[in-house]
Amino acid sequence: MTEIRHIVFDIGKVLLHYDPSLPFSRLIPDAAERQWFFDNVCTSDWNVEQDRGRTWEEAEGLLLVQHPSHAENIRNFRRHWHEMIPHAYDDSVALMEALIDGGRDVTMLTNFASDTFREAQERFTFLKRPRGVTVSGDIKLIKPDRAIYDHHVKSFGLQPAATLFIDDSQKNVDGAKDAGWQAVLFTDAATLRSDLAERGIEA
Numbered sequence: 001m002t003e004i005r006h007i008v009f010d011i012g013k014v015l016l017h018y019d020p021s022l023p024f025s026r027l028i029p030d031a032a033e034r035q036w037f038f039d040n041v042c043t044s045d046w047n048v049e050q051d052r053g054r055t056w057e058e059a060e061g062l063l064l065v066q067h068p069s070h071a072e073n074i075r076n077f078r079r080h081w082h083e084m085i086p087h088a089y090d091d092s093v094a095l096m097e098a099l100i101d102g103g104r105d106v107t108m109l110t111n112f113a114s115d116t117f118r119e120a121q122e123r124f125t126f127l128k129r130p131r132g133v134t135v136s137g138d139i140k141l142i143k144p145d146r147a148i149y150d151h152h153v154k155s156f157g158l159q160p161a162a163t164l165f166i167d168d169s170q171k172n173v174d175g176a177k178d179a180g181w182q183a184v185l186f187t188d189a190a191t192l193r194s195d196l197a198e199r200g201i202e203a
Contacts (some may be wrong), residue, residue, distance in 0.1 A: 004162060006163040008106075010165075011120075013168040014089070019084055021038075024073070037073060051142050056078045088126070092186075095193060097126060098203040102202075106129075107152070108132075110134070110135055110136065132155070143171075146175065153179075161181075163181045163182065164196075166184055170185055
């Protein structure tokens with residue numbers, strides 16, 4: 001196994017908590033009605049296109065035509081987005097910052113809409129500490145597409161075999177491996193610390 005020289009973090013559910021149901025538990029109190037809304041209106045497939053670079057204006061416009069009776073809650077998705085990211089995972093953040101402070105080369109690769117990522121950076125300033133970040137919404141590519149991993153490698157001068165990727169999604173981990181990276185599935189900071197130690201990385 002090639003020695004790790006570059007460490008790449010995902011952000012959502014690795015460094016930041018993300019849960020769209022948080023504001024909607026208040027906005028749509030009935031659980032069955034709320035689930036229907038997420039299954040049929042503001043779906044995961046709809047939301048991921050903002051990660052791919054579609055504007056919120058366009059995204060909302062599409063749904064307003066299809067579901068005019070849900071106009072207010074369609075707009076509420078972006079309007080209350082900040083409530084979906086209530087806090088960071090302090091133990092994961094501490095681990096990432098320890099790697100940076102220890103001289104490790106740390107970057108981030110995330111599926112994130114451009115505008116909401118900049119909002120998150122201002123709220124959670126540790127997101128400015130790594131050497132850089134590839135934001136899917138900026139380049140209109142998303143994980144696990146091979147192209148986004150190759151783009152990150154080229155942008156930051158990484159050697160794929162010497163790069164360790166950390167993500168909470170198995171398909172994104174598999175995508176990194178298919179691109180020639182090493183990768184681990186994130187479950188919690190303690191497990192990640194062990195995964196790093198197995199590869200000779202102390203933090």
